Amino acid sequence: MMIHLESDYNNGAHEAVLRHLIETNNERTQSYGDDRFSEQARALIREACEAPDAQIWFLAGGTQTNATIIDCVLQPYEGVLCAETAHINVHEAGAVEFTGHKVISLPAHQGKLDVEELRAWLAAYFADETAEHMVRPGMVYITFPTELGTLYTAAELAAIRAVCHEYGLLLYVDGARLAYGLAASTDVTLSSLAQLADIFYIGGTKCGALCGEAVVFPKGNAPAHMLSRIKRHGSLLAKSRVVGVQFDALFTKVGESPLYLQIGRRAVTLAMRLRKHFVERMGYPPYIDSPTNQQFFIIPNEDLERLRQHIGFEVWCPVDATHTACRFVTSWATTDAEIDELEA
């Protein structure tokens, strides 16, 4: 049996999401975000975030969401600060710059911004006599979890937020893999995220949906005319129910917590089994210390071919002449059987 750990977007939808698509299929609805499933999903997300004033929009994918929302909230002359490894800086084909904004990168520390480096950068910018000739920073963008699977603590997020607000910047959190981050974090919750971030998005595509991301303005702080703004970016779905229904399922409680959180927990549990197996049994040291569903190990090159016959994974980067860092990703779709097989 081939074990698929290449990515968290190589499956269809979580069965509960699919089931909801099926059972709602014949109902007639409004469009462009006014359908009752989107409305219901919004109510559930507001509740899960303990953010009763939150405004929520559903978009189709992650790069689209980042580019659309960043452009919608920044002033034209503002740029966005991020870690140099940030998705918007590396793997979005310049989608943010396409909208006219500079992506300003700072050093990354295991995928994370350092709050003191951020503070120093901002202090220097605002002290610079030529600042008006430079792109004004308008936002800090972080990923949770990061592209390397790492997490900010609540205290780190609070410190970044404090620096942002001191200098008048917005804090935006890209939660493409948010379910896995929340499952692994000891102190960041949807609720604390809604308090700390000015804007964040709850990733669907990588966390159980066929497609779709939910953008949250937790304090009702979205700019006016969002429908026009989103449509102008080509990001408005006519048949908005397609994402609305999926988030309605993802945020319906199964037992005591929304399905979305359970999806995250399951994948992280499997990731920890995988990690234990690779580190303790196989002796592959972690390339990075990730508590989430993306795991990176340093693997002797001579083992690669054999592993590839049984496991789908991604080569990350060479480490030295004889070792390679590789990424293994669990998801809501990874089965116990796959990890059993791996361990066997």
Added chain:
Amino acid sequence: MMIHLESDYNNGAHEAVLRHLIETNNERTQSYGDDRFSEQARALIREACEAPDAQIWFLAGGTQTNATIIDCVLQPYEGVLCAETAHINVHEAGAVEFTGHKVISLPAHQGKLDVEELRAWLAAYFADETAEHMVRPGMVYITFPTELGTLYTAAELAAIRAVCHEYGLLLYVDGARLAYGLAASTDVTLSSLAQLADIFYIGGTKCGALCGEAVVFPKGNAPAHMLSRIKRHGSLLAKSRVVGVQFDALFTKVGESPLYLQIGRRAVTLAMRLRKHFVERMGYPPYIDSPTNQQFFIIPNEDLERLRQHIGFEVWCPVDATHTACRFVTSWATTDAEIDELEA
């Protein structure tokens, strides 16, 4: 029973599309367009279009598709010519202009461009000594069917194409409702469209899919680096299978022809029944002579309220002090029972 004729995007997916999403859900696939369902859907579309060299991309929605593709193929200094009623000119919130291109509108004749007016406009442009100071026309954009449900004949398309090529312009056909156009046209087929258009898209959202449109470059004539170009516009789906699976279903033959064409035929048949009822039984004259799934009638204002209690429809525009033009739209999801009820 409420009869829903507001739009062709108020339902979920055609049952065969939904079924295919269900049955393929647990299969692991590649991403970003390389999944096997997208590949299969491409093969079926190439066959249906008799265009073996066609390059095909799947995007999520119509406005996104228009803005992305128009920007991808135009030179930066070029604009796009269209009828003043064209979707890109009216109802896309400036998405084409967002990409930096002027939309140049010509008079609309029941939603259609007149080829002689087009030719005259182009002749005047290219004869103008100040042409280099004006936006150069790089493309003609037409909708098939138009926003008013009307259709170009194959001869009209050929004439427009000839003018386009005489002046070095591309011909792009927006097929958001293509299924209904093909069903109603006496001489335009997927195959002739693939011969006449430089680029066209096959609409999914309004024709049986949950979401998704298929862009076709019928002669393998797409510019290089389309993946980067599409991603830069935020239009690349990571989990591309979501649209690939749906088009795989839509272009699978049911009997002798692809499901897509049958979906169109059914809706047009129902539209013709609706039309007969409104014109002959109710005495409502057509506002426009549409052979497709969008039907427009002139209705006495005093009848509107009563109609609204039974039928969902859209007010189009006032006709005179006592009459209003209204739009009634059938779709793949309209049931025989709804039209029976209407007639009763």
Added chain:
Amino acid sequence: MMIHLESDYNNGAHEAVLRHLIETNNERTQSYGDDRFSEQARALIREACEAPDAQIWFLAGGTQTNATIIDCVLQPYEGVLCAETAHINVHEAGAVEFTGHKVISLPAHQGKLDVEELRAWLAAYFADETAEHMVRPGMVYITFPTELGTLYTAAELAAIRAVCHEYGLLLYVDGARLAYGLAASTDVTLSSLAQLADIFYIGGTKCGALCGEAVVFPKGNAPAHMLSRIKRHGSLLAKSRVVGVQFDALFTKVGESPLYLQIGRRAVTLAMRLRKHFVERMGYPPYIDSPTNQQFFIIPNEDLERLRQHIGFEVWCPVDATHTACRFVTSWATTDAEIDELEA
């Protein structure tokens, strides 16, 4: 002697402007708008406009000014309304659309917008249920004088302004040839313009300067960070004195009024002589009734070649099989001798 009436930008600078460039050449100044000549020119313009709170920026050329300023003041999702003959709609190579905004054209009446048509268009837009899917009008753009040499009266400007403000739009006046408009208008002055327009620019290039236009926000109503916004458009001159010195000269009083107004009067006086000659002596009817420095006449085709031997002018458009409309432009640089010669 060849008489040059092709355009109002085929000469160098008015001698007083040139003299001021010479006499200030060796003075060291600040840059980026902070030089003392720019400051002095701003003070003179504020005085001439009776607008003590006016904010003023100097840019290099007209298309640059239109595109930069329109983009700076519009919201991203807003477009600009104008007559179909407007410079931004025809002869700026899509510079406004390059910044992402739609140019929405209304019928032109001898180059002018009709206020009732404007009101009706806005009423229809704001009553439209689908308005959020359409480009929101954010500004009305007019030219004074228009591209056809015609002028709005103060009452017409006031009516347009009233409609603008009723619907929340800005009124922007392109004054590329403002000197000639002010000279010909019976009731529009710099002061009334400063009261009626939200933004206007005072054209230098066509009115006595080597280059440069002065953008005026008469009520101190410019958005924040204009320096960054202008620089981002590539429109900020490092050596800002080059335009500052010229406007300092143009707005220095010569006798009782600024040189700028005198420049306009002289050209219009010559234009009226020219007009009288062509209409009364030559029997060429005006193509359009222009009171400013651009004059248009209907000329028998058989006369064109002979005229061309003595006069430089521009063919505007064919009128009928045997007649052509031609444009003759006077400027600050047109000499009495030229018009004497013409009359002789």
Added chain:
Amino acid sequence: MMIHLESDYNNGAHEAVLRHLIETNNERTQSYGDDRFSEQARALIREACEAPDAQIWFLAGGTQTNATIIDCVLQPYEGVLCAETAHINVHEAGAVEFTGHKVISLPAHQGKLDVEELRAWLAAYFADETAEHMVRPGMVYITFPTELGTLYTAAELAAIRAVCHEYGLLLYVDGARLAYGLAASTDVTLSSLAQLADIFYIGGTKCGALCGEAVVFPKGNAPAHMLSRIKRHGSLLAKSRVVGVQFDALFTKVGESPLYLQIGRRAVTLAMRLRKHFVERMGYPPYIDSPTNQQFFIIPNEDLERLRQHIGFEVWCPVDATHTACRFVTSWATTDAEIDELEA
């Protein structure tokens, strides 16, 4: 006497440039680049560059030139590589990103790119399996001299060019201060620049002109429709003679070489005297080893105030708790008397 060494754009025009503006002022010319002075200046530049096929456009300023030309020659999905200290990356308010292109920065070594780092970056990019999801590098941008006054040798330029061409990138040289670079370089000439660069611009604003930069495509390699492209960026001067006349003067030979080169030599000679004085007499060590008109010294903080009373200069950055790096700039307008005074 105050000695002005703040910048090279705080004066008017070189007297020969001014004289040419005066003597040509009353001549009637064509516009939009077709005036005879622009034509003449182009011929002189072609000769000075030994590039008979060169295509040349005149724009108003440096940021405008960079943003316009970079956008004109890059494919939409391409970005531009540069040193992190590059003007386009730091001090152009995001003008390049405004046109939709990412500025990708590499480490700067005294303002310069290291060719081996560049090669390694490009090798890594093109070897990356995810390259299509990243911004494709389409150009290398360098400044000559750099923002820190340093120079590439001809061999370094040739090595960068070789890497560029190996990977299919264009090499673009920003010559805002080119006159001073050519004067100081031992082996880079206009002619070698025309051979090594795909595109470069000859700075006027900082090198003797009131305004204006000359963009050179040395091998006739400009893309089609440059007039439309430039106008669309708002960068086309109607009265193009304003820059044409100035470059006509700057490239007219005075004795054996164009005035432009002599302007550079004079300023560099004065810079070397200034340097000798500061280093040898004052004991201020250079902050950077610049052979051109921008000189940087490390100055004890306690000396700053006293210096400021006699000399205008720019604080660059703090060096340590008690020392500051300061910039002193000579230009064509710096007088012998000023340097005499400095030395006294």
